Amino acid sequence: MAEQAQATDTGPRPIVPWLKLGPKPHLEGIKCVCGAIYLDPKRVACSKCGETDKFQPLALSDKGKVYVFSVVHQSFPGIKTPYVTAIVDLPEGVSVRANLTGVDPEQAQKEPNKIFNLPVELVTGVAAKDREGHDVVAFSYQPSKN
């Protein structure tokens, strides 16, 4: 029965397992007792300390700061270019890779110093429809509004 229920479920799906959907979409990682944080929950052991079964789920902040970025001008078919890809440092001590929206790519190239440490916040949006008809939701970061 459960399988049938899932087959008819047409609700949105996250593009990666560390994006949690719901009323307040957010990222969730796992944290090892040694302090290392991972985004992907599929993990045999901690690659920093080697411990197994010492992980706890950790809800991650919606806000962070840009560490570095690049402006991608050539990509796969269907991906609109140029766009900004960024590594965002979260206050919990983990880094996330995502698109950076709300920033002019050409301007970012001219004045990269203005992008470093830029405060940003998480936003989500439908990025595609999968073969079963589900909306696939992706996340990106945009400059913080406050």
Next chain:
Amino acid sequence: MRNVYVLGTGMIKFGRYPDKTVPELGGQAAILALKDAGIGIKDVEMFACGNLYQSNAMVGQRILQQIGQTGIPVINVANACATGSTAFREAYMSVAAGMYDVSMAVGVEQMGKQGLLGGAGGGDPAYSTEGKVGSGLMPAVFGQAGIEHMRKYGTKPEHFAKISVKSHKHATKNPFSQYRNEVSLEDVMNARMVAFPNTLYMCCPTGDGAAAAILVSEDKLKQLAGGRKRPKIAASVLTSDPWTDRDLTLPDVSTLTRRASKQAYEKAGIGPKDIALTELHDCFATAELVHYENLGLCGDGEAGKFIDSGGGMHPGLGGHDPVNVSGGLLSKGHPLGATGVANICEVVWHLTQDDRAKDRLVPNAKAGQAHVIGLGSACTIHILTI
């Protein structure tokens, strides 16, 4: 461990060979290396073959099916861009350990014309994250490695561009190079942007190629060299990426290179000032810049100054501490599995004043190093001395 020497080398011009097969390309390089060594395939006791794209298809054995099936042990190696250099290291270890006296390493790749490398494959394309959740493609990954340097030290896009100008200038002297055209700083800066700050000329091309080396023990060297001086493998180091804070999000190409470099200098008993030439993994201009510091050619944060003062440029062109006098990956090309062996060939040719490098010889070269990074990650460094 026993001393190991490079008795012979062979390489075909990097380029595009749509009418050849991978075993043909690898076999050609092997024959060149055997001839250079003055031996035949029947003298080879062990063979390590590096190839990435056909790594499930017994390329080493298929090369022997082209040049001589002698029944020797063959291992096929895949280690991303460090595939060829890892195969070379396997051949080195088999002689160093005393198992064999003569081994052969071949690196070969046929990539043809293809686009961007990296990104995830398989499954429902709706869940492909490329371009939707940032970029994992090589130009963006290595673009960010350069931007990290800009952030830390105020490095400018012009610094990366100058590396491309240098590479292309060097390549005009190398008949084995895929591209041999000179480019100006304006050409590089105004070229189509691929992923900031890397423009088209700051990205290595794809292509086909093969290179080979014959390695021997000291006893065999005395027997076979006929009085020729051959380079000793003073260090052969392989590292993988240790845990660092951002490595799983933004591959850290520096830490494993620094570890490998420290080990290699210690094993060889020399330092960066003793190195006459460096062939390093310039898959992108941004990568070359950070490796100047990673390999100790200049201090941390000084790569920009190093470039501005002629660092990396051939001494014959007014530079110092020459890097990638072959043209490097940016111009010579980067057929993935061939690269690591080809870099070692280049170093050998300078140490032995080989005719194949006659228009670009670094004077009085007594020691040189070849560095490779395979993203994922693997780093090899070989130091050769004569």
